[in-house]
Amino acid sequence: MPEPMSPVSFPSTFLWGAATSAYQIEGAVREDGRTPSIWDTFAHTPGKTAGGDHGDVAVDHYHRYRDDVALMSGLGLGAYRFSISWSRVQPTGRGPAVQRGLDFYRRLVDELLAKDIKPAVTLYHWDLPQELEDAGGWPERDTAYRFAEYAQIVGEALGDRVEQWITLNEPWCSAFLGYGSGVHAPGRTEPVATLRASHHLNLAHGLGAKALRSVMPARNTVALSLNSSTVRPLTQDAADLAAARKIDDLANGIFHGPILHGAYPESLFTATRQLTDWSYVQDGDLATINQPLDALGLNYYTPALVSAAGPDHSGPRADGHGASEHSPWPAADDVLFHQPPGDRTAMGWSIDPTGLYDLIMRYEREVPGLPLYITENGAAYDDKPDPDGRVHDPERIAYLHGHLAEVRRAIADGADVRGYFLWSLLDNFEWAYGYEKRFGAVYVDYTTLERTSKSSAHWYGKAARTGTLPEVDEVF
Numbered sequence: 001m002p003e004p005m006s007p008v009s010f011p012s013t014f015l016w017g018a019a020t021s022a023y024q025i026e027g028a029v030r031e032d033g034r035t036p037s038i039w040d041t042f043a044h045t046p047g048k049t050a051g052g053d054h055g056d057v058a059v060d061h062y063h064r065y066r067d068d069v070a071l072m073s074g075l076g077l078g079a080y081r082f083s084i085s086w087s088r089v090q091p092t093g094r095g096p097a098v099q100r101g102l103d104f105y106r107r108l109v110d111e112l113l114a115k116d117i118k119p120a121v122t123l124y125h126w127d128l129p130q131e132l133e134d135a136g137g138w139p140e141r142d143t144a145y146r147f148a149e150y151a152q153i154v155g156e157a158l159g160d161r162v163e164q165w166i167t168l169n170e171p172w173c174s175a176f177l178g179y180g181s182g183v184h185a186p187g188r189t190e191p192v193a194t195l196r197a198s199h200h201l202n203l204a205h206g207l208g209a210k211a212l213r214s215v216m217p218a219r220n221t222v223a224l225s226l227n228s229s230t231v232r233p234l235t236q237d238a239a240d241l242a243a244a245r246k247i248d249d250l251a252n253g254i255f256h257g258p259i260l261h262g263a264y265p266e267s268l269f270t271a272t273r274q275l276t277d278w279s280y281v282q283d284g285d286l287a288t289i290n291q292p293l294d295a296l297g298l299n300y301y302t303p304a305l306v307s308a309a310g311p312d313h314s315g316p317r318a319d320g321h322g323a324s325e326h327s328p329w330p331a332a333d334d335v336l337f338h339q340p341p342g343d344r345t346a347m348g349w350s351i352d353p354t355g356l357y358d359l360i361m362r363y364e365r366e367v368p369g370l371p372l373y374i375t376e377n378g379a380a381y382d383d384k385p386d387p388d389g390r391v392h393d394p395e396r397i398a399y400l401h402g403h404l405a406e407v408r409r410a411i412a413d414g415a416d417v418r419g420y421f422l423w424s425l426l427d428n429f430e431w432a433y434g435y436e437k438r439f440g441a442v443y444v445d446y447t448t449l450e451r452t453s454k455s456s457a458h459w460y461g462k463a464a465r466t467g468t469l470p471e472v473d474e475v476f
């Protein structure tokens with residue numbers, strides 16, 4: 001007989017949260033002075049999103065935020081990570097703030113605090129004001145200075161009531177999917193612009209962190225969220241190890257090098273030498289970028305599996321980053337991407353909870369003593385209500401259980417993981433996939449906008465309330 005499993009319990013201070021982002025849920029895109037962001041423009045460009053979907057209404061969170069906070073409170077969640085729409089606060093991306101835009105976030109935060117839910121604010125989750133893209137976007141240095149100004153405005157407005165701050169969400173996606181493969185806004189496909197954008201996003205993080213600290217109470221914490229990939233080589237052959245190293249530099253080192261260690265990896269410069277001399281890295285930039293952080297946010301969904309290409313560079317290119325004939329990866333024609341084995345979610349992303357464990361332990365080794373949060377983790381499935389209106393999503397429960405158990409194992413092995421934010425609270429606008437892919441713990445009927453907690457929401461709520469993972473087959 002197998003040993004009975006001991007219940008998987010978390011430290012009592014562990015923060016159980018859910019996450020969303022502004023453009024994916026808010027709607028109300030023309031209200032209270034908001035102007036278009038690059039995602040409004042991109043989503044309204046024919047052919048860019050599945051079914052031509054856009055965020056004009058999304059799940060109407062702008063008008064239903066009270067209901068959504070009540071949902072979280074009913075489940076017993078302790079924290080909520082959301083992002084601020086830059087062009088709601090600072091239309092055009094410059095100049096004075098719009099009070100009505102800031103007021104929305106103040107009302108949301110006060111509603112959360114009244115229900116004992118800790119707000120965690122992300123300043124930038126990909127929705128650059130269109131005017132700033134018209135001026136060149138992230139490949140231009142000025143965008144980083146504009147971001148610092150915006151960070152200061154929001155820090156002044158909400159710093160008295162929000163303790164947890166995240167400057168950028170997944171700068172890799174902004175740079176590599178926005179300016180490399182073009183599957184995300186603004187849809188450009190320019191390898192050098194991708195690298196320039198990466199540097200200016202790093203600079204924006206550093207300047208933004210400084211700006212926040214200059215206006216906020218010292219007790220507040222500043223972090224950023226990286227979609228750090230666990231990059232695995234197909235074999236242990238030297239060529240495959242080198243391919244994995246190159247992708248690791250382009251996925252991870254390009255951000256955590258300067259941010260956590262104050263330097264880009266030498267191997268990144270070597271690998272991209274034929275494209276760029278990196279002369280946009282100016283004196284003093286690395287010190288600015290290397291601001292002390294209070295915590296690091298890790299977003300994890302699936303690992304990458306890579307090998308070296310043969311001499312003809314032919315082979316599998318599918319890397320799970322959407323359909324584009326342009327690779328997101330500059331200077332990586334010599335690398336092949338493979339579908340890792342195992343079950344997949346509706347995104348086609350393979351399920352591998354050990355990738356999350358490996359990622360946590362990597363940062364624990366690289367930046368010992370830096371508190372970690374899992375700021376996103378979750379799965380898309382083709383959820384459908386039963387005739388009785390309930391939504392059963394056992395695969396999502398299995399996904400969450402598997403990944404949370406690996407977080408627990410990392411904590412047992414000494415990692416300082418302080419919290420977990422499920423992606424996502426609600427079904428929402430899944431970027432280029434539109435409303436086709438449902439990541440929510442809460443189901444949204446896109447005709448009535450009615451919300452229904454899926455069984456995974458009940459499962460996760462119980463985990464949050466008890467600090468212990470329920471069995472995967474517990475009935476809700």
Ligand code: PNW
Pocket residue numbers: 021024169170173227299320321322376423430431439
């Ligand atoms: C993250 N990739 O996006 C984002 O932070 C969320 O807004 C998004 O809804 C969620 O994960 C699910 O996709 C990603 O291609 C988008 O590697 C694409 C990739 C990774 C993360």
